[in-house]
Amino acid sequence: xxxxxxxxxxxxxxxxxxxxxxxxxxxxxxxxxxxxxxxxxxxxxxxxxxxxxxxxxxxxxxxxxxxxxxxxxxxxxxxxxxxxxxxxxxxxxxxxxxxxxxxxxxxxxxxxxxxxxxxxxxxxxxxxxxxxxxxxxxxxxxxxxxxxxxxxxxxxxxxxxxxxxxxxxxxxxxxxxxxxxxxxxxxxxxxxxxxxxxxxxxxxxxxxxxxxxxxxxxxxxxxxxxxxxxxxxxxxxxxxxxxxxxxxxxxxxxxxxxxxxxxxxxxxxxxxxxxxxxxxxxxxxxxxx
Ligand code: MN
Numbered sequence: 001x002x003x004x005x006x007x008x009x010x011x012x013x014x015x016x017x018x019x020x021x022x023x024x025x026x027x028x029x030x031x032x033x034x035x036x037x038x039x040x041x042x043x044x045x046x047x048x049x050x051x052x053x054x055x056x057x058x059x060x061x062x063x064x065x066x067x068x069x070x071x072x073x074x075x076x077x078x079x080x081x082x083x084x085x086x087x088x089x090x091x092x093x094x095x096x097x098x099x100x101x102x103x104x105x106x107x108x109x110x111x112x113x114x115x116x117x118x119x120x121x122x123x124x125x126x127x128x129x130x131x132x133x134x135x136x137x138x139x140x141x142x143x144x145x146x147x148x149x150x151x152x153x154x155x156x157x158x159x160x161x162x163x164x165x166x167x168x169x170x171x172x173x174x175x176x177x178x179x180x181x182x183x184x185x186x187x188x189x190x191x192x193x194x195x196x197x198x199x200x201x202x203x204x205x206x207x208x209x210x211x212x213x214x215x216x217x218x219x220x221x222x223x224x225x226x227x228x229x230x231x232x233x234x235x236x237x238x239x240x241x242x243x244x245x246x247x248x249x250x251x252x253x254x255x256x257x258x259x260x261x262x263x264x265x266x267x268x269x270x271x272x273x274x275x276x277x278x279x280x281x282x283x284x285x286x287x288x289x
């Protein structure tokens with residue numbers, strides 16, 4: 001057994017995106033701050049409608065996947081393939097932009113709390129130009145696993161095995177083998193979770209206090225805590241309990257060239273993406289099943 005430890009923290013930076021939605025960006029806040037295969041992690045968390053009302057009007061993506069996880073509030077997705085999806089608390093939208101999609105993400109509320117995450121997950125070169133795909137995953141389809149030592153995890157992607165019982169999340173089998181867990185630990189609880197050797201893993205604390213590993217290195221709130229390699233992770237909640245994301249995936253080890261919402265392997269491919277977008281060649285292929 002080789003325990004993972006906290007090796008680097010990427011603090012959350014306040015920023016805004018879309019038409020002026022306020023959010024905190026950790027991964028991806030600067031081009032060098034990615035963690036292969038993860039490109040970006042945003043948390044939006046506000047009780048103030050003026051922080052989110054403008055939403056994210058129509059915009060394109062190519063070359064990767066966006067994973068949106070809502071904790072509070074209501075957002076509506078619409079895209080140029082005719083998909084409409086409503087995201088309510090606990091729901092996930094897994095959008096594989098691949099060769100191109102144009103969508104909007106707009107709040108469907110004018111008051112109250114809006115809280116959730118958007119993760120950008122890269123695709124390998126061989127899949128960047130496959131047809132776009134889209135999945136709405138309602139909260140009821142996301143299983144919860146009891147963790148050894150206490151606490152529980154919602155399994156959004158990948159699998160968790162605890163006390164010999166395997167819990168599969170709704171998203172399985174992608175090339176990057178993503179693991180996406182939303183973990184809830186009561187005060188003082190210590191849980192151990194397996195993460196495959198060689199996969200890049202990070203932890204994002206969004207409520208309470210927690211520490212990592214036997215050495216109990218504290219995690220800052222709203223920072224991406226990048227972990228060393230290993231096959232197991234020990235998480236311990238502080239006196240207020242902890243809510244955190246554990247996200248892991250198989251690194252692609254390919255060049256990343258990003259221009260805003262386009263993430264490809266070369267500059268030429270970015271130029272092609274811009275040309276295809278400008279000339280209306282996004283979203284004209286047969287849509288994925
Ligand atoms: Mn988007």
